[in-house]
Amino acid sequence: MSEAQVVFAEEQPKEKRYAGFWMRFWAYVTDLIIVFSINGILLIPFKFMNDNIQLDIGFWTVTGIISSIVFYLYFLFMTKSFKQTLGKMIFGLKVIREDDKPLTWSDLLFREVVGRFIHRVFFIGLFLYVFVAFTNEKQGIHDMFASTRVVFAE
Incomplete structure (x- = not known):
């Protein structure tokens, strides 16, 4: 490979590998x-x-x-500090914004507090986690609120 090809290969953004339902499920069970x-x-x-x-x-x-x-607080501060909870660390996952900028407090308040509150309070909310299995970027409702994604850590 020539030097120009090596530089070009390094500039290519890595394709994001979105974490599917089962990986996220087991990470969540671990966190619970x-x-x-x-x-x-x-x-x-x-x-x-x-x-x-x-x-x-x-x-x-x-x-x-x-x-x-x-x-x-566990989900909020772990995700803000490390982009992942202990469960996500074990399974090699992390939370990112869709625009790849750093996570902000407002992103995380919508994702970890508002989104999880809706999932926990309303009976039907638990079934909304299934959205992860059927969306292209493996987003749950709480990810959609906050414009976040869960990907495999590199």
């Missing part, structure tokens, strides 16, 4: 195990308080509020 473990450690003291009676704040319990906060 991690989040549940963190919540288990953080919420143990509440079992010894108030004679093991749950503390309620209106419609919600204190432990439910704390575990939800941990869930959303």
Whole structure:
């Protein structure tokens, strides 16, 4: 190969390999195990308080509020800091913007908080994850909100 061919080959952008449904599913299951473990450690003291009676704040319990906060903060800060959660790291995946610019807080708030909230709160929302299997760029609804993609890390 001549020097011109080598330079040209290096300038070609690498084709993105989008992560499919099953890879993302197993990464998410791994993340849920991690989040549940963190919540288990953080919420143990509440079992010894108030004679093991749950503390309620209106419609919600204190432990439910704390575990939800941990869930959303885990996904938000891991994705902002590393472009991936521990589950995505294990399976070699990362989150990128569709325009390849760095992820912003607003991207991640829409993806990790608003998108996941919709998936978790509305019963039908869980089935919306199946969109990943049928879109060209393997996007879930939360990816569409934030204009993000999940790709294989290089």
